[in-house]
Amino acid sequence: MKQLVLEPDNELCDLLNDFIQEFVFVHHNYDGQDERRIEELHKRRNFLAAYCKLIVYNVAPIRRAADVFKHYIKCYNDYGDIIKATLSKAREINKMNCALTMELAMQALFTDMLQRHPNPHRQLPEFLELKELAKRFSVMFGLDAVKNREALTALHRAGIAFAALEQAPGGAPPHLLFLEPLGEFSGKLLRQDKRHVLRFLDARIVQVVQWADDWAPLAAYRSLLTDAPDERPPPACCHYARRTRQHDDDDDDNADSDQDPPG
Missing domain, CATH: 1.20.1050 (Glutathione S-transferase Yfyf (Class Pi); Chain A, domain 2)
Structure with a gap:
């Protein structure tokens, strides 16, 4: 055989x-x-x-x-x-290989867009398609950020490396706009992983001009890594207020009505 x-x-x-x-x-x-x-x-x-x-x-x-x-x-x-x-x-x-393949698919779509439009902008149908693709890919990781943390971190690192390609001294990298669809995955990262990705970002892309429009995708992506809250769902016990023994007797009759609905 x-x-x-x-x-x-x-x-x-x-x-x-x-x-x-x-x-x-x-x-x-x-x-x-x-x-x-x-x-x-x-x-x-x-x-x-x-x-x-x-x-x-x-x-x-x-x-x-x-x-x-x-x-x-x-x-x-x-x-x-x-x-x-x-x-x-x-x-x-393999979650890791699948995540990296998703990122490769986004790279391929972005490269195809650059071939048609050497100076792309956010309103291009091809760019909107890329953002929608990133959004669909992001949903497939589900809500369990812990199980997917290695795959998601690898995806971000690969995306940043692609966005940093061919950076000339004093100018923005030509692929910097790629950070915008990559940001669709930022909400899936744990806080400590966001800090790790942010350090990797700062090491790979050096911003020279602070307020130029060409650097807007970098500023937006950084804000997602630094300001966005951790989106891990809280434990089930956190949905209920902790009551003292003194209040338990008073609340027995209204326990069913006062209790929060299960999340």
């Missing part, structure tokens, strides 16, 4: 990814040809599902899903269920 196992090398993985990008994530106009449109969509969904199976069954590395994840928002109606299922399975396999 070992002779039947094929371990794909980088060249084969690149070829498969190119095929998916060229034949799956495309838009065809089938005006008045609903049957053909449905048939072609079904075929493309099968191609995508087969490629994603290679990832969730550990045949291809998780990072190979980055170019699939970046289409999550734009192609949600056609492939959203397949991409979301792949994301969930990837998190079950």
